[in-house]
Amino acid sequence: MESTNTKSVKVGELDFPPRKVWMKTYGCQMNYHDSERIVSHLSNLNFTLTDEKTEADLVIFNTCAVRDLANQKFYSALGETKHIRENPVIDPETGLKKDVIIAAGGCIAQTEGKDLVKKYKQLDFAFGTDVIDNIGEMVYRAYAGEKKFTVTTWDKSDNYSIETKITPGTPMAFVNIIKGCDKFCSYCIVPFTRGREKSRRLHEVVTDVRRLVEYSGIQEVTLLGQNVNSFGKDNGESLAMLIQELDQINGLQRLRYTTSHPYDVTDELVAIHGSAKKLVNHLHLPVQSGSNTVLQRMLREYTIEHYLTLLAKMRKANPEIIITTDMIAGFPNETEEEHHATMDLLDKAQFDFIYGYTYSPRKGTKATRINDVLTDDIRLRRLKEIQDKQMKIQASLRGEMIGKTYRVLVEDKNISKGVMKWSGRTSCHRLVHFEGDIPDKNYQWHWVDVEITSVTALSTQGKLITDFGKILP
Numbered sequence: 001m002e003s004t005n006t007k008s009v010k011v012g013e014l015d016f017p018p019r020k021v022w023m024k025t026y027g028c029q030m031n032y033h034d035s036e037r038i039v040s041h042l043s044n045l046n047f048t049l050t051d052e053k054t055e056a057d058l059v060i061f062n063t064c065a066v067r068d069l070a071n072q073k074f075y076s077a078l079g080e081t082k083h084i085r086e087n088p089v090i091d092p093e094t095g096l097k098k099d100v101i102i103a104a105g106g107c108i109a110q111t112e113g114k115d116l117v118k119k120y121k122q123l124d125f126a127f128g129t130d131v132i133d134n135i136g137e138m139v140y141r142a143y144a145g146e147k148k149f150t151v152t153t154w155d156k157s158d159n160y161s162i163e164t165k166i167t168p169g170t171p172m173a174f175v176n177i178i179k180g181c182d183k184f185c186s187y188c189i190v191p192f193t194r195g196r197e198k199s200r201r202l203h204e205v206v207t208d209v210r211r212l213v214e215y216s217g218i219q220e221v222t223l224l225g226q227n228v229n230s231f232g233k234d235n236g237e238s239l240a241m242l243i244q245e246l247d248q249i250n251g252l253q254r255l256r257y258t259t260s261h262p263y264d265v266t267d268e269l270v271a272i273h274g275s276a277k278k279l280v281n282h283l284h285l286p287v288q289s290g291s292n293t294v295l296q297r298m299l300r301e302y303t304i305e306h307y308l309t310l311l312a313k314m315r316k317a318n319p320e321i322i323i324t325t326d327m328i329a330g331f332p333n334e335t336e337e338e339h340h341a342t343m344d345l346l347d348k349a350q351f352d353f354i355y356g357y358t359y360s361p362r363k364g365t366k367a368t369r370i371n372d373v374l375t376d377d378i379r380l381r382r383l384k385e386i387q388d389k390q391m392k393i394q395a396s397l398r399g400e401m402i403g404k405t406y407r408v409l410v411e412d413k414n415i416s417k418g419v420m421k422w423s424g425r426t427s428c429h430r431l432v433h434f435e436g437d438i439p440d441k442n443y444q445w446h447w448v449d450v451e452i453t454s455v456t457a458l459s460t461q462g463k464l465i466t467d468f469g470k471i472l473p
């Protein structure tokens with residue numbers, strides 16, 4: 001690639017003047033991180049990100065297929081882009097019609113890419129989840145005049161090797177350590193949209209994180225994968241071994257990982273929660289249901305007894321640990337008794353937060369073969385019962401925070417009832433709001449100590465005790 005220091009960048013045969021990309025991302029943290037990678041790759045073609053769709057030269061949807069709602073949101077947003085073709089945007093600088101390119105990537109595009117390109121006239125190309133790092137080539141093809149193509153190939157190489165891309169200016173980074181999922185839970189589309197599991201090598205991840213900490217000012221790292229507990233299985237490596245190595249990196253303050261599958265949580269991993277100084281006081285461990293018979297039909301490979309034993313071991317290894325989970329209400333033919341087993345689990349497990357969903361049938365998954373008699377109303381009622389009960393548990397758990405001081409990494413600010421509040425997360429991933437002690441001072445990315453003064457089930461307010469600035473002493 002040839003780059004000039006003037007406004008345009010020459011790549012191959014084409015000139016790329018400065019252009020704007022607008023992106024809409026749906027779904028999980030992996031998808032959000034893929035979008036981060038996409039933006040980073042596109043900077044090589046002179047693109048910068050814009051929040052204004054009307055400014056965009058390139059519109060990209062990074063899609064999610066996990067539940068029907070996610071699909072519907074994307075189809076309706078894509079439908080709205082029809083007007084870009086019918087009433088093209090006029091470039092304010094040149095007064096000429098802007099030739100906006102529209103693309104769809106991610107999990108829906110992986111399985112439906114060809115159909116989408118055929119069905120939606122305005123869609124120029126579609127790309128799957130395993131070709132994110134080739135986005136530059138695809139955008140080049142589109143600017144070279146090629147339209148209506150789809151790239152959904154799987155990477156066939158033995159190794160999964162990448163360098164992490166970050167959003168400059170933040171001390172937080174997502175680091176992919178494993179891609180794909182081999183679990184095939186009976187309700188889940190992800191193994192079809194993300195392909196087979198493949199891990200990066202441990203030494204590559206360690207070198208990558210060391211580089212991020214030393215050269216890019218990264219202080220908090222979240223290790224990502226649909227099932228991070230399978231990391232390294234094929235290479236004689238493990239998540240626990242990786243955490244142990246990363247824990248040695250000077251300057252790294254916090255280490256998180258997500259998502260974990262209960263079946264693969266080893267004693268070695270439990271022990272590391274007691275010993276690794278940088279590993280946060282939080283574990284997201286999706287349980288999905290409190291009923292053993294439902295878990296069997298979900299093909300989750302563990303029992304509630306096993307799950308509760310794991311929680312007890314984790315809490316013994318690190319008494320400060322906070323557990324969050326995912327729950328699906330109304331799995332096909334779930335009985336009232338099975339639903340009540342989930343309600344009982346809430347008491348036993350004392351989760352700090354639940355991401356609750358009603359079951360959504362996904363084409364091609366095993367659960368769709370069950371002759372389901374439940375209605376949407378039943379599913380919604382059960383989800384509401386789960387959430388109502390959880391809110392009470394949550395409020396009580398968070399009440400225990402009052403009067404205690406927590407270390408917070410400040411992320412954002414917002415105005416609430418006319419007062420400017422800053423917010424950030426504790427090691428245990430609870431969101432804390434506080435007022436700064438100096439008006440107009442920018443606390444973003446500062447480490448602060450905050451004493452908790454009041455809580456609700458969903459929010460925590462505190463008073464600033466110490467501001468350490470951007471680097472902890």
Ligand code: SAM
Nearest residue numbers: 028187188226259286326327357358359360362
């Ligand atoms: N890999 C993680 C795991 O094993 O739990 C999370 C995968 S998925 C991206 C995130 C959550 O979506 C799941 O934990 C599950 O609760 C929910 N989910 C997946 N498929 C679903 C479906 N068909 N209907 C409703 N919720 C679903």
Ligand code: SF4
Nearest residue numbers: 181183184185188190
């Ligand atoms: Fe889906 Fe199960 Fe894989 Fe999680 S572990 S991504 S729920 S198939």
Ligand code: F3S
Nearest residue numbers: 027028064065066107
């Ligand atoms: Fe959705 Fe794909 Fe993530 S289906 S939840 S974006 S892996």
